[in-house]
Amino acid sequence: MQDAGLTNEEIEEKPKLNYLTNGSTLKSWLLTKDHKRIALMYLVSVSAFFFVGGLYAATIRLELLTPATDLLESGTYNKAFTQHGILMIFFFLIPSIPAILGNFLLPIMIGAKDLALPRINLLSLYFYWIGGALTIFALLQGGVDTGWTFYTPYSTTFSNTFVMAVGLGIFINGFSSILTGLNFIVTIHTMRAPGMTWFRLPLFVWANYATSLVMILGTPVVAITVLLLAIERFARVGIFDPAIGGDPILFQHLFWFYSHPAVYIMILPGMGVISELISNFSRKKIFGYEFIAFSSIAIAVFGFLVWGHHMFVSGQSIYAGLVFSFLTMVVAVPSAIKMFNWTATLYKGSIDFSTPMLYAIGFLGLFLIGGLTGLFLGSIGLTVHLTDTYFVVAHFHYVMVGGQVIAYLGGIHYWWPKMTGRMYSEFWGKISAMLVFIGFNLTFFPQFILGYQGMPRRYASYPEELQVLNIFSTAGASVLGVGLLMPVVYLAHSLIYGKKAGDNPWLLPGLEWRTASPPPTENFEKMPVVTWEAYEFGEENGLDVEEARRRDLATVR
Amino acid sequence: MQTNSWVPFFPEQASTFAWQVDALYFYLIAISVAFTIPIVAAVFIFGLRYREREKYATPEEMHGSIVLETVWSIIPFVISMTIFLGGAIVYYNQYRPPDDGMNVYVVGKQWMWKIQHEGGQREINELHVPVDTNVKLTMTTEDVLHDFSIPAFRTKADVVPGRYTYLWFNATKPGKYHLFCAEYCGLNHSGMGGYVYVMSKEDFAAWQSGNVSGQTPVEQGRDLFENKLGCASCHAGGPQQRGAKLEGIFNKEIKLVGGSTVVADDAYIRESILNPGAKIVEGYQPIMPTFKGQVTEEQLVALVAYIKSLSGVADTGGQPAAPAATPAATAPANSAPPANR
Amino acid sequence: MSAHASDKFVYHEPGLQHQFDDMKQQEESVSIGMWMFLVQEIMFFGGLFTAYLVFRSRYPLAFAEASNHLDAFWGGLNTLVLIVSSLTMALTVYYAQRGNRNMQVIMILLTMFFGTVFLGVKVIEYTDKYNSGLVPVTGWNKKIPETAGTEHAASKDPTFALPLIETRAEAASAADDHKKHPNPKGEFQWNYGTHVVDYGLSKEKETGKPYLTASERIGYFSNGVFDPDKYRDKIRMFYYIYFVMTGLHALHMIVGLGLMSWLLWTAWRGYYSAEYYAPVEMSGLYWHFVDIVWIFLFPLLYLLGRHFLAGH
Structure with a gap:
């Protein structure tokens, strides 16, 4: 730069525009068609919902510190757990991994410039915002107390809270999820880079494909169900209220037809993240690629056949109960396959215990417990005792928090340098991963025991002999809370003070590591041609190990 | 939910199929442990053994194994089928109500x-x-x-x-x-x-009959005293009785064997029914059998009320009301859930 | 990391969006996207059809009687109108592929015309329901003040002392009669008598075999006596489902008409050619889907169970 005549070099040294710097007006964000910007806006909104939902969780745990209803009254407590469920499920768990990580990475991972339908993608974000705003509005007005399941006839006739507004919020938000799923399917089918065959796709893409199938096939059913519920409440006529000949069990069937598969919407992308983490941080090709890929599809398909296991005690016939119990047991198999393959991948690897990998290892343990206790609940003779108790609460938190949230955090840490171009503090990352793991177990393991003792869920007060374990649980929740808050601090800190990450900080072969960090608006300087299989770490794959080692040495000095 | 089992924090088994459910539960726990230990151990051992020695080292490539995949698909399937069958059997027992119930x-x-x-x-x-x-x-x-x-x-x-x-x-x-x-x-x-x-x-029969007649606690107590429990055969009063005289004793000091005295209040009467040998009235033999486990709390309340009435004391409700014992008490007004919260 | 500068100046075909490499990829994407959208639409209506089938099988008589008040003529006409509009829609795509702008515009106009006719008929039908007090929401029916119906002594009697209706003509006259019933609050009304249930009960006496289903026995009777209020609730349920299903369908028609207006504008401007006609094709798919939903709605709502009147 010492010589003004060297114009060529000057052009070269100008910082290239990435997706963050390409336009800085509010309009360039709100009307963007860039999947990465949309993902970032999702990240901010979803995190906001997560922390509101977390506040409700904190009040619930504080109320349950003592057997009596002293901190909250019953009515307030009922609203707290309802709103915790609604915010966490519809506005955090379902959109988090697909709409944030999937949105950001799926096109990059398959070598596309964007999602196939970028305007639809933006529309889905707006649906999410409108649905979310409506829900928040209802919460500010006084909230809703039906439980996130909206069981009739309580929700249609008896509750005098803001069921309709929340119902409409969920209805609108449903279309956000449908459109995201639609977009992913189209993108995966048509936008793969040359050479990116189906069996070269990263497993995260496969998992999102399976998730999208569920989103498209399941979400419309819950949308129409919630719409019918809202109309029924408004018009005082309908099909769910037994007082006029309707059927509350029909509501449960329609609701769980979606809401069981919705569990797989939540966990499948998490499994995809874990496949990425395990393979990449062991620097080893994932064991049984096809089996993991197809087990995702199998879970999505079988997931549609097991909704009745939420209704074992609701008065369905013994034959329906047995069939649903049988199918539930079958779903366990693909999950077990994944588990074994992940473990086998570690064998003879070169395991790097960075923060994301710590989360992945934590996932293995927690999801194992979550999955195995799912067998308890799928076994129909046992679940008569266990259903509607804290055993269920503990089980789905092990799957949802221990599985999905842990995977989400792992994914956020893993792709953070790609998304922002900055590296977070590895030290604090590890500390918070440990805290989350310990706090989580302390919170939810006692609830299995409480559940077997018979403590019913959704109870504001409980018999005194159950207090000891509840104190453990609340204590654990505070540790978990600290663990979950820490990333907000050090990740935000890294945005400004974090060291520059470089394009490929871990020297990994995935396509997302073969572009700049943060990526340019159309993802790649030059559209890639894929000539390698997924997860191949050899130097012949263009990974320059020597160069990376030199780079590391340089940064250490 | 009494936790007097040898397993801590374990609910009491009090029905014929409770043990079946518990057996299934322990079977599942055993399976869970059998799965968890090897997997967690494998993760730990692999984690330590194959820890990254050198940055960006590329370990040798390994391909999947159809045999392994088949094995670890079939084994969980077979195990899950045993769980399904176990659950189905337990459920079948629970589901079908007997005819003679x-x-x-x-x-x-x-x-x-x-x-x-x-x-x-x-x-x-x-x-x-x-x-x-x-x-x-x-x-x-x-x-x-x-x-x-x-x-x-x-x-x-x-x-x-x-x-x-x-x-x-x-x-x-x-x-x-x-x-x-x-x-x-x-x-x-x-x-x-x-x-x-x-x-x-x-x-239960006593409770049932006591309930049907719509008696007051005193009447119910008399019924128990004279007929159902047969107290009157010893305590009916009169000089030849083997049991102590009960008329007029309430809230009075009574001399016991050994010279001490006790006030015959509710607690004493209750104790004397449940544990007759504890405080023997002077001049009587310790021959009364215990009624512990044979009388319910409600019946005790009724008996105490009756014995009080023998001393001309109306039952002022110092004892907990016995909701089930009196029809009046079953009205919704008294039906607030137990205040154990 | 040097010479990609030339990449910036790639030739872009008209209508090709930046994220695609070529038109083939774009068309494929749009087509898969549309099909996926239709799949979710099927699931969306699927929930409604499930609800309908559950209650149809549970209360067949009430549903049959309620559906008898729907006019199969208007329903049939609408079916015809939609089938013809599907034809014109298909022709629109055909002419778009041929690049024939004028015929395209004519066909789009025809499609829009038939769509509007369909909605017009729907308005006629809904108005009839409004006048007859068949909208299941209290206050959303025509309010008929008390005085209007005083000449009918029977109308004051809430116990449905209407004679057994045997023929279609009688049903129609009962319907006329019904219109004069006072309805000051605009409530849902069902004053047509109970001939179908009566028919069922007499049939039971004749044959000695149960005619009513178990849920009907619970659903229509209180303590063994026919309860007109409970019966009316089931009729109301039919109309609830009718309005939700046809209402959502009509909403889809309106969206379809919006799509057609946009198509008309772009076709007029000559956007479409033999090379680029994907929007026409996609709008066509949507239009056909909405038609097909009606093809299911018509027999389920209008035709099923009509023999209860025609048969005797």
Whole structure:
């Protein structure tokens, strides 16, 4: 730069525009068609919902510190757990991994410039915002107390809270999820880079494909169900209220037809993240690629056949109960396959215990417990005792928090340098991963025991002999809370003070590591041609190990 | 939910199929442990053994193994089928109500359980059942969904408006067990519960008959005293009786064997029924048998009320009311759920 | 990391969006996207059809009687109109592929015309329901003040003392009669008598076999006596489902008409050619889907159970 005549070099040294710097007006964000910007806006909104939902969780745990209803009254407590469920499920768990990580990475991972339908993608974000705003509005007005399941006839006739507004919020938000799923399917089918065959796709893409199938096939059913519920409440006529000949069990069937598969919407992308983490941080090709890929599809398909296991005690016939119990047991198999393959991948690897990998290892343990206790609940003779108790609460938190949230955090840490171009503090990352793991177990393991003792869920007060374990649980929740808050601090800190990450900080072969960090608006300087299989770490794959080692040495000095 | 089992934090087994559910539970725990230990151990061992020695080292490539995949697909499938079968058998037993059961009718209502026995006795938030008897509940609700759940019996069933659902059990152990509403039903959901009292067959018969006649506690106490428990054969009064005279003793000082004295208050009368040998009145032999386990709390209250009445003392309600014993007390006004919260 | 500068100046075909490499990829994407959208639409209506089938099988008589008040003529006409509009829609795509702008515009106009006719008929039908007090929401029916119906002594009697209706003509006259019933609050009314249930009960006496289903016995009777209020609730349920299903369908028609207006504008401007006609094709798919939903709605709502009147 010492010589003004060297114009060529000057052009070269100008910082290239990435997706963050390409336009800085509010309009360039709100009307963007860039999947990465949309993902970032999702990240901010979803995190906001997560922390509101977390506040409700904190009040619930504080109320349950003592057997009596002293901190909250019953009515307030009922609203707290309802709103915790609604915010966490519809506005955090379902959109988090697909709409944030999937949105950001799926096109990059398959070598596309964007999602196939970028305007639809933006529309889905707006649906999410409108649905979310409506829900928040209802919460500010006084909230809703039906439980996130909206069981009739309580929700249609008896509750005098803001069921309709929340119902409409969920209805609108449903279309956000449908459109995201639609977009992913189209993108995966048509936008793969040359050479990116189906069996070269990263497993995260496969998992999102399976998730999208569920989103498209399941979400419309819950949308129409919630719409019918809202109309029924408004018009005082309908099909769910037994007082006029309707059927509350029909509501449960329609609701769980979606809401069981919705569990797989939540966990499948998490499994995809874990496949990425395990393979990449062991620097080893994932064991049984096809089996993991197809087990995702199998879970999505079988997931549609097991909704009745939420209704074992609701008065369905013994034959329906047995069939649903049988199918539930079958779903366990693909999950077990994944588990074994992940473990086998570690064998003879070169395991790097960075923060994301710590989360992945934590996932293995927690999801194992979550999955195995799912067998308890799928076994129909046992679940008569266990259903509607804290055993269920503990089980789905092990799957949802221990599985999905842990995977989400792992994914956020893993792709953070790609998304922002900055590296977070590895030290604090590890500390918070440990805290989350310990706090989580302390919170939810006692609830299995409480559940077997018979403590019913959704109870504001409980018999005194159950207090000891509840104190453990609340204590654990505070540790978990600290663990979950820490990333907000050090990740935000890294945005400004974090060291520059470089394009490929871990020297990994995935396509997302073969572009700049943060990526340019159309993802790649030059559209890639894929000539390698997924997860191949050899130097012949263009990974320059020597160069990376030199780079590391340089940064250490 | 008494935790007097050898396993800490374990609920009491008090029905014929409780042990089946528990056996299935322990079978599943065993399977879970059998899966968890090897996997966690493998993760730990691999984690230590194959820890990154050198940055960006590329370990040798390994391909999947069809044999392994097949093995670890089939083994979980077979195991899950054993779980399914176990669950199916237990469920089958739980699902089919026996033909010879005693019938009880349950109506759920925000936020109380209204229970009616075949003999016409009504209870609220309490269910009295005899031990070792098949009891079949026929249930419905006036408003929203509820769920009749008795953890000690390992059973529950939803209660659905507009239709009947059924639940049956055979209690094996006399005692007092929690009754919960397990399906969320609105504001006071956590208060919608009470207790199930399992009684010996005799007690239950007494409870049943005591309830039917609509007696006051004093009348009921006399009934128990003179007929059902046969106290009168010793305590009827008169010089030749083997038992102490009871007329006019209430709140008086009584001389005991050995020279000490005691005030004959409620507590003393109660103790003397349950543990007669503790404080023997001067001039009598310690020959009275214990009535512990044969009389219920309600009957004790009635007996005490009767004995008080022999001294001309009206029962002022110093004792806990016995809701089930008097029809008046079964009115909804008195039906607030037990204040154990 | 040097010479990709030339990449910036790639030739872009008209209508090709930046994220695609070529038109083939774009068309494939749009087509898969549309099909996926239709799949979710099927699931969306699927929930409604499930609800309809459950209650149709539970209360067949009430549903049959309620559906008898729907006019199969208007329903049939609408079916015809939609089938013809599907034809014109298909022709629109055909002419778009041929690049024939004028015929395209004519066909789009025809399609829009038939769509509007369909909605017009729907308005006629809904108005009839409004006048007859068949909208299941209280206050959303025509309010008929007390005085209007005083000449009918029977109308004051809430116990449905209407004679057994045997023929279609009688049903029609009962319907006329019904219109004069006072309805000051605009409530849902069902004053047509109970001939179908009566028919069922007499049939039971004749044959000695149960004619009513178990849920009907619970659904229509209180303590063994026929309860007109409970019966009316089931009729109301039919109309609830009718309005939700046809209402959502009509909403889809309106969206379709919006799509057609946009198509008309772009076709007029000559956007479409033999090379680029994907929007026409996609709008066509949507239009056909909405038609097909009606093809299911018509027999389920209008035709099923009509023999109860025609048969005797």
